[in-house]
Each structure stands twice: as structure tokens, then as C-alpha cells.
């Protein structure tokens with residue numbers, strides 16, 4: 562059985578589709594119960610098994626109850642795929658007076674996923690097998706203007722997973738991080754429009770998640786992201802300015818094509 566968070570998202574649905582075709586048994590979670598049921602139905606129609614357990618990852622009590630429900634009703638997972646995420650792009654001045662951006666983003670991207678993983682990891686370690694796969698972003702290791710809260714929340718998850726990995730692996734549970742570049746999903750639309758240039762299709766992003774699930778790799782990441790991480794350590798200010806400029810150019814191009822604006826939190 563595989564737990565999939567963010568199952569209703571662009572990449573999540575693509576991962577659920579690919580796993581359904583393998584006949585996988587999936588526990589799907591996200592906030593929107595109706596959308597989740599629709600994904601579960603799609604999985605069953607394609608030959609997989611699926612149950613839908615709605616949960617808001619920002620609610621720690623709800624996350625604890627989700628973990629209890631999974632262990633009681635569905636058993637100990639073979640894998641946990643954390644794809645849930647929320648994103649906001651805001652320049653510094655637009656973030657003044659908005660400390661809640663950080664609270665919401667860390668709740669969805671770090672604290673909720675970490676609490677769920679922790680609760681499921683204990684029985685997985687006791688069973689001596691399993692795999693944790695979490696999706697972060699290529700922006701995690703190349704901090705850039707506009708992405709401060711999102712990058713910080715994903716970097717927190719990245720750092721936490723890297724630190725628990727050796728001890729989890731010693732107990733038989735592998736930990737992999739997938740750093741995705743831009744993907745053409747609803748997450749990217751507010752900032753880059755609906756068909757951003759150079760973006761991966763959701764099925765291509767899903768293939769990277771499955772590569773992390775199926776192999777013993779600890780990091781699936783574009784080569785430019787790894788290079789950016791090195792440059793970011795060697796010349797932090799210059800790299801942040803260059804990354805910010807690149808992001809602004811991509812946004813200008815997409816705005817010219819689609820007339821879209823900046824991201825927002827709900």
C-alpha cells in the first residue's frame with residue numbers, strides 16, 4: 562500500500578494514474594474530498610485499488626488522526642509519497658505584514674508532511690522496509706527573490722529528510738527527495754501562466770517521482786539545480802540576483818502570452 566499526498570494536484574494525479582496502471586493499492590489524501598473521490602474512482606477504473614482520506618496538512622491534529630486511520634484501516638505503508646504542496650510568489654514589499662504566508666506555507670510544505678511521515682515511519686521502521694519520497698523544488702537550494710517563504714518551507718523539509726535519512730535507512734526505510742523544476746500545473750499558473758515555456762508536463766514530473774520510488778536513489782534533481790546549489794554556496798548574493806532575474810524574465814514572457822499575474826494564497 563502506498564500513501565500519496567497531494568493526490569488531486571497536477572503531478573499527484575499523474576502519479577496516481579501511473580501507479581493505478583501497475584495495479585497499486587493507494588491511500589489518497591488532499592483537502593478536497595470530492596476531487597479526491599474522483600481520483601480514487603479513476604484509479605479503480607484503471608485497475609488499481611484506492612481509498613480517499615481527506616486531510617488538511619496544516620492541521621496537526623487532523624494529520625495525527627489521518628496517520629491513525631491509515632494504520633488502522635489500510636495497514637503499514639510500503640511507501641509514502643509526499644506531493645502535497647502550496648506555493649506563493651511575492652516580492653519583499655508585498656510580504657510586509659504577511660507573516661501568515663510563512664505559517665501557511667510551512668504548515669503545508671514542512672510541518673504537516675513531517676508529522677505524517679514521522680507517524681508512519683515508526684511502524685515502517687519496525688517492519689524493516691519501505692520508502693519515503695518527498696517532492697521539493699529546484700528553488701530549495703537556490704534561494705531567490707519572490708520565493709522566500711516557499712523556498713524556506715521546502716528547504717526545511719529537504720534538510721529534515723536529509724538528517725533523518727541515515728537512521729531511517731539503517732532500519733530499512735529509504736528516503737528520496739525529488740527536486741522538480743517548473744511543471745505545467747495549476748500551481749505554476751498564477752505566476753507563469755497555463756503553458757509555461759520549458760515546463761515539464763505532469764506525466765514527466767510523475768516519471769521522476771516514480772524513478773525515486775523504484776530505485777535506491779536519494780536525490781532526483783536537474784543538473785542545473787545541483788550546479789545552482791554549488792554556486793549559491795560560493796556566491797550567494799550573485800546567484801540569488803541571477804535566479805531572481807531569470808524568474809522575472811520567465812514571468813514577463815508568460816504575462817505577455819497569457820496576461821497572468823502573481824501567485825496568491827488562499
Ligand SMILES: NC(=O)c1ccc[n+]([C@@H]2O[C@H](COP(=O)([O-])OP(=O)(O)OC[C@H]3O[C@@H](n4cnc5c(N)ncnc54)[C@H](OP(=O)(O)O)[C@@H]3O)[C@@H](O)[C@H]2O)c1
Pocket residue numbers: 566567568569570571572573590591592593594596616617618619643644645646647648669696697698699740741742743744745746747748749
Ligand atoms: N508545479 C510546479 O511548477 C512545481 C515545481 C516544483 C515543485 N513542485 C512541487 O510539486 C508538488 C506537486 O505540485 P503540483 O504542481 O501538482 O501542485 P498542485 O496541482 O497545486 O497540487 C497541490 C496538491 O497539494 C494539495 N494540498 C495543497 N494544500 C494542502 C493542504 N493544506 N493539505 C493537504 N493537501 C494540500 C492539493 O489538494 P487540495 O487543494 O485539495 O488540498 C493538491 O492535491 C508540490 O509539492 C509542489 O510544491 C511543483
